[in-house]
Amino acid sequence: MFWGSATLALPVVSIVKYKKNGETDYTPAAVRAIADLKRQGGGTLTYPAGQFVQGPVEITGSHISIQGAGMGRTFLIRNSQRGYAFWANRKQRVFIRDLSIDCDKSPIEGGIYFGGCTASGADRVSVQNADASTFVVENQLFNAGNSTAVSDRNVFRNCRASGQKRYHEVGGKSPFIAGGYARNTRFESCTVTDCVGDAFDSDNAPGTVFVRCVARNSKGISPYAGFWSEGEQTDSDHRVTWNACKAVGYRVGFGVSERVKATIQNGEAENCVNAVKGLHYQYRIAITNFTARNCGKGLEATDTDGVLTFSGPVTLTKVRTLNTVARNSFSNYGGGTSTNEETIIGPGCDFDRDAYISYENSGSRRITVDGVTFRGSNIRYYNGQLTELLVKNSQFINGGIVGARIKQSRITAGSRFSTTDSTKTAIQLSLDSYNTTVDNATFEGYNRVSNNAKMGTGVRQTNRRQPR
Template sequence: MCLAQPVISVLAYKKPGETELTPAINRAIADLTKRGGGTIKYPAGTFIQGPVEITGSSISIRGAGSGRTVIVRNNQRGYAFFANRKQRVFVRDLTIDCDRSPIEGGIYLGGCTASGADRISIRNADASSFVVENQLFNRGEEKAVSDGNVFRNCQASGQKRYHEAGGKSPFIAGGYAKNTRFEYCTATDCVGDFFDSDNAPGTVFSHCVARNSKGTSPYAGFWSEGEQTDSDHRVTWSNCKASGFRVGFGISERAKATIQSGEAENCVNAVKGSHHAYRILINTFTARNCGAGLEATDTDGVLTFSGPVTLTNVRTEKTRARNSFSNYGGGSSTNEETIIGPGCEFDKDAYISYENSGSRRITVNGTTFRGGNIRYYNGQLTELLVKNSHFVNSGIIGARIKQSRITDGTRFVTTDSSRTAIQLSLDSYNTTVENSTFEGYNKVTNNAKLGTGVRQTSRRQGPR
């Protein structure tokens, strides 16, 4: 028969004359460590406390509710609660105010498994709020396996510093932490990349919100990177939203990123793949009112990728600047295909193949362009295939490409009868058009070769 673990009150361990709870919580943890675990309860109220190490496995810290139990950090450096090489350690239902504490702040899990936090609010941390990784805290270079940790319904706000004297993101899985989940977490008006995974295989951010209300943050709402060659760093952002950042969602180095049902609003780059080594997968994403400040650039865009990407059901709305595919300056070429797929819809230009960077093969399949064009330049190694797509007051404008082909029921519709649908600033016939319809254009093309199945008609009504 399994006996229930003890539940104790932290106040039962407080001695007369003690003004802080630090000694009491340390005594309570020591007691439960000897007893094999249990729960330490905090009542409602405000309590001053220094950094506390949870020294045993199967120990939970529980308050009376976020906002009801408030722990005010004293002026010591360290984390409100940290654990090294433990299992089943949880902190729940309280608020931690770190304004007085120099460096660090909230919760650190080093080399822990099956542990985490739930309904925790951390305010004003100095350099880090929620951290999980395999390196132990205050143990030099000592490391242990970190696996299966979960943070749910947690909030970080007002974090003050980033990568100065050891600063980190408000929410971070790093240093080989495996299978970490952040669910329904929110970061507001912090310094740093709000949600970060750095060489942390299997990290999942689900229904998380990164929100900056003070202009445009120079950081990222969500960021993933990892230069190490010995880890399979996969990250998934599911139903996440970034608002008010230089980069909404960013991927670099060896991160293998998937975005499912995401949104970026009022960001400069909605999604940025910067020198990423692997394919980025994006399914169902909206970039709204993004791109301010990018209007004059050639190699950066609202959606911008240096390497291969697959997009499905991706939309841009009220966009300020172009999108850039296989187009980021300084990137290397790859034979992997970039796919702009079914359900995608863009209201600004899509630039591809600038100086032969990124994918050498680009397929646009089932995509709608409304007011924006496909543009390519100086991509002598690039092959472009456009099929089953719809251009509304839009077209294709390009020069110096290895080969482009427009086919399979692609349709061009305009209300401007003076337009040429496909405009090529060269006289070599490297573009072929076939099995496509052109409605309302003055001319199908100036230099492309017209194959079979090309149909041109006048336009009697507005574009659909």
Template sequence: MTRTIFMPFVILMFWGSVAFGLPVVSILTYKKPGETELTPAANRAIADLKKRGGGTLKYPAGRFVQGPVEITGSSISIQGAGIGRTVIIRNTQRGYAFWANQQRGVFIRDLSIDCDKSPIEGGIYFGGCTGSGADRVAISNADASTFVVENELLNGGGKKAASDRNVFRNCRATGQKRYHDVGGKSPFIAGGYARNTRFEFCTVTDCVGDAFDSDNAPGTVFNFCVARSTKGTSPYAGFWSEGEQPDSDHRVTWNHCRATGFRVGFGISERVKATILNGEAEQCVNAIKGLHHQYRIVVTNFTARNCGKGLEATDTDGALTFSGPVTLTRVKTVNTVARNSFANYGGSASTNEETLIGPGCEFDKDAYISYENSGSRRITVNGATFRGGNIRYYNGQLTELLVKNSQFINSGIVGARIKQSRITDGSRFITTDSTRTAIQLSLDSYNTTVENSTFEGYNKVSNNAKMGAGVRQTTRRQGPR
């Protein structure tokens, strides 16, 4: 029996160069003699494409002056000749170079936009759009906003519509000039209940504001994005996510993202459920900062390099710092200047949810835990390595610490006031300083127990901890494994 397969006549290839089955027109066709800007031509062309059910408006190579242009129909694409080849120079009118409200399948590709003359905004805005986005677009010198996706309509009097599955790929923002002033936003932002937004292979360089932001935007994903400040330490964040609304279920994922030269590399606050995979922060004050976060932060395969400058004298902040529960796996600090702070620091409420510092983690500075009974009441360190830095706990009378299968090289544990501390399951302490005490407790009233652990080269295992079974001490150091 022969089976006939029917295919639709119109097939939209949104990420190809054109939308097959829809018209492709040149903006020059719509330009009238004597017009010095392309704004009227763009408006005419988009109105025509809207009547025809969509299509592609092509811009040739060259430099063109243009004001704000609204894309008023679905399935309309703006197609340039390439970044640096098609350059749109914004005129002095306030607004976004391209913007759309409540449209589907709107895309902007292969062009540059210089917003230096635009007084406010200047970039791209999608309000209540679905399945739309930008690819290979470079925007410079925007004033307060560069790439924005929201559920709130632009100039819509507060009206909102569903925003879902919008994608920005291979886009660049440089030189944004303003932030949180007259409506300023981050260079790249998904906000206001925009759902399932993806930013992929995007770059922010030397912009004012948090480079990449998701604010109450459930399902936001950042893949292979780079935030960098080359003009000293930016006072903002490379990546930031927040959301106080209890109904948003705000989840954000940063995958293979890198921040260089920021006050905060990756920041999480409020009701955000954040995952960081394969990330890196370099020359940031806080590599990762969890501030008043209510849900667990999960970090896997992350390196903090040359971070912590300016935090040396602080009591409540660290290069890695979390006020709530966190799970760390294969997280490393390299050439860190300041301490790391876990399960404390930031005024958060105490929680029974466990903080896990897990296998493959390596720290070259102290890890502080349990400050003033804030954050997790239970902290487990399992399979981590400390090189030159100690675990320190202070004033955590509700806190329970479990250290197992971990390695301390020229490091140890220093403590005061904890509910319970237990070091066990093959933990190993190694030092080249034969005068050191491995576990130093400043009072004798702690409930700290050591068992099934090895100590090599130390003068003393502990001054006040209780010694259980399986403790092995050697005075001759055998070297790290």
């Protein structure tokens, strides 16, 4: 846990007591209350159940909390001023809890902004109809030119963003974003529903962690990403972890680019075009226990894009595709660079569509397929004269290998091919040079093992598929 209760011994005051007769807007009352708490070294400003019209309010002291009566019970209705409902610069242990904010009347910005703050956060806060940004944490101070301060160990828990209306126009940001060198930010059990923009974003924010977060678009396919991470800066160690997160209805479910070190664990993408997309990134992506479900619509005719699609090295373990309508794509971006760092499609992976590798000598030059199941699908390679492919301990059910122009490929170590179509060739190579070898593998039900591969020892072929 990054933060907990820090204001138990400090004063607790009500917004109602700071409102003067004749005031219809609670902004002045909030400003007076926060100034009073700052003089006392901190404390809690409470909002009872009900609706409160309010403009942007700066939290000017550390150790100050804003406490509502509950999400859906305390409603802050933004007035027509631009800015954030609550924002703080260079503060410590500032918390906002248990309220809802409607930003529909406010032009630009949204709910909460922490600039250069530490050990601060929000819990059980919902923000709807923000314009250009909703929840933001950065080193850059708000409304202070280019001034910055250290941002570290901030947490957003059980927060919701819905209906954000703008993205990347006049400084628009994602509904949830850690950016600009913010360190060690955590987003836990947060949700985004039907917002414009990438739902959850980390941009040059080292140590960002998303846990049990859900990005959901219910209005067709959003052209944005559910989760995205990028960072071109060379002076930060940008690591991001997505754990038990889910994206539904996005062009990209999970996306990585530039100098990001990304880990995806226990995740899911549903009804997305690309379930995971690694685009011109520098470091290895690691994915474990991930499911892509009903993804790939619109990719059927492309050469280099896929449901799981990577331009560089990746390690996959227990990754599966279900009811997909397009290929998966590894080391497959024409015009990109190549690397000697290995791509590993590893144990427990299960694909119901083809895995394309080695397009135009891009990405990893060495690809290992180890312990993978292909159901009605194939490994396909093309034009990868620099690429080495190793397939071992894998099984192909009504599938096989189709390829041409590869430096070297080997199928070995207990790999098993089985089919119910007795006319099929298991390994079909559209070339006459022996760049593929097969040994220690079993083939059941195929008309022939291969048209051009070189056969080594331990190859076993039966005419009929054996019972399982």
